[in-house]
Amino acid sequence: DAGITQSPRYKITETGRQVTLMCHQTWSHSYMFWYRQDLGHGLRLIYYSAAADITDKGEVPDGYVVSRSKTENFPLTLESATRSQTSVYFCASSEFTGDGYTFGSGTRLTVV
């Protein structure tokens, strides 16, 4: 299916575990982004990528790692999950700098 797909939709993990959230888009968009959404904070940018092998930090990058070896994939890894990383995570993509984004459906992550 064409579009942007996030997996899993829901994830419960324990403190200290490593967890990877997947994001896949079928349009070959250049730009991809990861946001987290928390009550009272709106959406905050974690990392973004302008192309394969090019990534940059956003507002809240600590505790997260990203990679982009292929244009269509942009996984987000929590190296050692903490309770403060309990959140809803959104992946998004866009073709050009000035475009709006298309968002994935989100991953609800709970760290216990």
Added chain:
Amino acid sequence: AQKITQTQPGMFVQEKEAVTLDCTYDTSDQSYGLFWYKQPSSGEMIFLIYQGSYDEQNATEGRYSLNFQKARKSANLVISASQLGDSAMYFCAIRPNQAGTALIFGKGTTLSVSS
């Protein structure tokens, strides 16, 4: 750096009435885009409307219009003839028109439409 401020945590409106959701922004860039997104209770993010900083006309998309006042750095969303399905969280966002930038979102406004 860019910043978006949405000062209304919650708004209440009756069906068929118009409602304005406020958004002010701060940026040092001359060229930028302003966006509004809707997030219903199901959680997906839906793009509503876009306004470029050099656009002379206010953007409109169906029942949505953007009241863009550049000098005041405001980009308010106007929803005409509200419907029950408009009940959702609404986010304003800004993005400079330059490479290597990303959308910066406000904290959102929750709109509740009653019959």
